Amino acid sequence: MTKGIIYMxxxxxxxxxxxxMAKYLQDFHPIQVVFFRAFGTFVFIFPYMVVKKIPIIGKNVFWLSARGFLSFVSLALFFKVVQDIPLGSAxxxxxxxxxxxxxxxxxxxKEKVKFWQWISLIIALGGAFIMKGVDFRIDTASFIFIMLxxxxxxxxxxxxxxxxxxxHYLTIINYFMVFSIVGSLLFVxxxxMPVGEEWLWISLIGTLGLVGQVFLTKSFQLAEASTVAPIKYMELVYALLFGFFLFNEMYGLWPIVGMLLVVFGMLLNIIIKRRH
Known part of the structure; x- marks a missing residue:
């Protein structure tokens, strides 16, 4: 249990x-940043899969492909928004x-959803709209993109x-990498070309993504999801600190209230599911 928490x-x-790193690479097209993220992980995962004889194609090609495509588009939209609005907000x-x-x-x-789960989701969604309504740095296009x-x-x-x-979980991850790489090449x-210290940022974004993916997976393998999932919200704390110290991003009362409602709603949903 403790190791699972540490891994998360x-x-x-x-x-x-x-x-x-995605924020620092805001002079690059977000699709190119997606390529850096995917390729940096792919070069480690694919050889490992070949050596360990882990299935590359898998049995459920349609759903694996759907996962890969949705992940690619989602990450591209996220990186676009990260470049345009405060990091903590994104x-x-x-x-x-x-x-x-x-x-x-x-x-x-056909999963059952409890009444209080619906309430928790409404709270979180309300928090998102409060953030949009009171923080004018979040333009309408960015809000639509991040919600998509x-x-x-x-x-x-x-x-x-x-x-x-x-x-196999690596087969699922690999589809994400392949679709992201191929999809990114369509926007070449x-x-x-990166210059100077940008090479460091593009190297880090893929490596960090791999480290995060591996430890996230290991965390869920070692501890119950309801125990370690709330810890993932520490990512928001880091984002707020990075934004404040590195990009001078500050927030008023109501944007913070909106963020807290999002986090509270999601944590409430986890607690309710845990009591199932």
Whole structure:
């Protein structure tokens, strides 16, 4: 249990730094940043899969492909928003993804949703709209993009839940990498070559993404999801600190209230599910 919590703390720290690298790379097209993120992980995962004879294609090609496509689009939208609005706001708004996963699971997987779960989701969604309404740095296009990103992440959660033990977890991750790499290459005309210290940032974004993914997976393997999932919200704390100290991003009372409502709603949902 303790090791699972430590692993989740490491994962959130790695993902927080990955988001920071995406912010630093705001002079690059967000699709190119997605390529850096995916390729940096792919070069480690794919050879390991070949050596360990882990299935590359998998059995459920359609759903694996859907997972890969949705993850690619979601990450591209997220990186776009990270470049355009405060880092803490982007991370907080993307935490609405479980709202969509619960709704999609209700309709497509026929999972039962308790009354208080619906209330918790409404609270979190209300927090998101408060953030949009009171923080004028969050333009309408960015708000739409980040909510779409959350919707697609919610879809990814449901697909992974559907696949369950049908596929190796690295097979599922690898589809995300392959779709992101291939999809990014379609926009190669928008790219430019990194210079100077930018090479460090692009190297880190892929490496940190891999570290975060591995420790996140290990965390869920070692401890109950209801125990370690709330710790992932530490990522928002990191984002707020990075934004404040590195980008001079400050927040008034109501944007903070909105963020707290998002986090509270999602934590309440986890607590209610734990008591199932």
């Amino acid at each position: 703390l490491i994962a959130t720290f790695a993902f927080a730094w990955m988001n920071l 991370v907080a708004l993307r935490y609405t993804a479980p709202i969509f996963s619960v709704v999609l699971a209700f309709f497509f997987l 990103s959350s919707l697609f992440v919610g879809g990814v959660f449901v697909i992974i839940r559907y696949l369950g033990s049908k596929e 005309s928008k790219w430019r």
